[in-house]
Amino acid sequence: MPESRSSPEHRARVLVFGAGNFGSCLADHLGDSAHDVFMWSRSARLVEHFNSHHRNPDFLKDHVFPECVKAVGPEFPPAELIRSMDVLLFAIPTQGVRETLTALKPTLNLQNLPLFIFVNKGIEIGTHALTLDIIADTCGPEVAKVATFLSGPSFAKEIVRRQPTSVSVASLSPEHAEKASSVFHQPWFRCYTGDDPIGVELAGALKNVYAIASGIADGLSFENNTRAMLITRGLAEMTRIGTAYGASPLTFLSLAGVGDLFLTCSSSTSRNYTVGYRLGKGEQLKDIVDSLGSVAEGVSTAKGLKEVLDDLDLSAPIAIAVYEVLYEDKDVASRAKDLMSLPAVQELDLPCAGKPARRLMKKLGMPL
Numbered sequence: 001m002p003e004s005r006s007s008p009e010h011r012a013r014v015l016v017f018g019a020g021n022f023g024s025c026l027a028d029h030l031g032d033s034a035h036d037v038f039m040w041s042r043s044a045r046l047v048e049h050f051n052s053h054h055r056n057p058d059f060l061k062d063h064v065f066p067e068c069v070k071a072v073g074p075e076f077p078p079a080e081l082i083r084s085m086d087v088l089l090f091a092i093p094t095q096g097v098r099e100t101l102t103a104l105k106p107t108l109n110l111q112n113l114p115l116f117i118f119v120n121k122g123i124e125i126g127t128h129a130l131t132l133d134i135i136a137d138t139c140g141p142e143v144a145k146v147a148t149f150l151s152g153p154s155f156a157k158e159i160v161r162r163q164p165t166s167v168s169v170a171s172l173s174p175e176h177a178e179k180a181s182s183v184f185h186q187p188w189f190r191c192y193t194g195d196d197p198i199g200v201e202l203a204g205a206l207k208n209v210y211a212i213a214s215g216i217a218d219g220l221s222f223e224n225n226t227r228a229m230l231i232t233r234g235l236a237e238m239t240r241i242g243t244a245y246g247a248s249p250l251t252f253l254s255l256a257g258v259g260d261l262f263l264t265c266s267s268s269t270s271r272n273y274t275v276g277y278r279l280g281k282g283e284q285l286k287d288i289v290d291s292l293g294s295v296a297e298g299v300s301t302a303k304g305l306k307e308v309l310d311d312l313d314l315s316a317p318i319a320i321a322v323y324e325v326l327y328e329d330k331d332v333a334s335r336a337k338d339l340m341s342l343p344a345v346q347e348l349d350l351p352c353a354g355k356p357a358r359r360l361m362k363k364l365g366m367p368l
């Protein structure tokens with residue numbers, strides 16, 4: 001079992017945006033690591049209940065949170081509170097990030113920025129933007145260049161039980177990745193730093209689509225060979241797409257890559273896997289999503305990803321099959337059969353960094 005906590009060198013003031021499963025679990029982890037934690041929720045009921053009972057009435061319901069974690073809201077946090085923070089941690093689904101950062105922008109002092117840490121795993125529908133894109137659009141390239149992405153195999157309900165867990169922490173600024181890592185690092189929670197935020201955030205977003213595929217296969221009663229095939233060929237697709245974005249192919253071998261892909265393709269704790277499993281068993285997508293009670297980012301990411309793939313000359317047949325099952329009402333069993341009937345191809349190939357890489361570098365004001 002993990003040792004007892006180590007006190008951080010610096011007691012940080014942290015504001016967590018989002019009080020769902022992951023926001024609450026990280027608020028708990030940081031509170032237990034002796035930081036001062038504020039967690040913003042849009043629900044007045046949640047804020048009131050949390051501050052009175054130290055429990056979240058909607059997520060991780062059985063868990064008792066440390067008293068140093070306070071809920072704030074439902075209004076957007078006031079500028080004075082935001083300006084008093086060392087760390088802003090964003091744990092809201094990707095489709096809400098633009099709205100949140102747009103509201104945040106007027107409160108920022110660019111001369112004295114806090115650490116910005118993002119844990120969402122998705123692609124924006126419509127714009128098919130990555131979070132790094134959204135940050136550059138809303139808060140400017142100064143913030144995007146120091147933003148840090150924390151991602152990896154980390155189910156919220158296992159973190160609150162202090163199961164030994166490791167994640168990737170990446171930023172274009174190595175200094176900010178180090179600082180973010182030191183805020184989170186504990187004997188039960190190891191952080192590995194890196195300088196490929198595009199790869200880390202894409203890996204986290206894309207693996208959700210393949211977790212849906214793996215769930216579908218299990219729902220159709222396929223066995224272990226099939227899951228291993230989907231994980232491996234899914235990883236090949238993820239690496240190919242990532243490389244087009246200018247990510248390092250090695251990042252897909254990291255905790256954020258194969259680590260999280262393996263976790264969520266092989267566990268019913270994953271919401272994305274569960275969506276796939278229930279589709280494989282014949283349920284309708286709407287009924288599944290309505291009854292999940294929590295976000296499965298792969299559902300929207302499959303749509304954003306289809307828009308990306310339409311734009312690129314890249315082959316990602318598993319991702320396309322998932323999209324067709326989700327959005328074109330294609331029959332799951334026949335799409336699985338079609339995938340197995342594709343022509344045989346060379347196993348490993350990587351395209352060069354392409355159009356998305358050049359567009360993102362330009363937006364960040366970085367050399368192409």
Ligand SMILES: NC(=O)C1=CN([C@@H]2O[C@H](COP(=O)(O)OP(=O)(O)OC[C@H]3O[C@@H](n4cnc5c(N)ncnc54)[C@H](O)[C@@H]3O)[C@@H](O)[C@H]2O)C=CC1
Nearest residue numbers: 018019020021022023091092093096120121155156294295
């Ligand atoms: N649950 C987990 O184990 C992990 C989740 N993540 C990622 O973290 C992100 C959040 O996931 P969860 O907390 O699990 O989802 P959740 O569905 O449990 O909670 C999402 C929270 O965000 C709030 N929210 C939604 N849209 C919002 C908006 N526009 N503005 C403000 N708040 C908004 C919701 O009210 C809810 O409180 C997702 O991208 C997910 O992929 C990453 C690692 C692990």
Ligand SMILES: O=C(CO)COP(=O)(O)O
Nearest residue numbers: 152153154155270271272
């Ligand atoms: O990303 C996760 C764990 O690392 C959580 O996966 P789900 O969103 O599929 O539940």
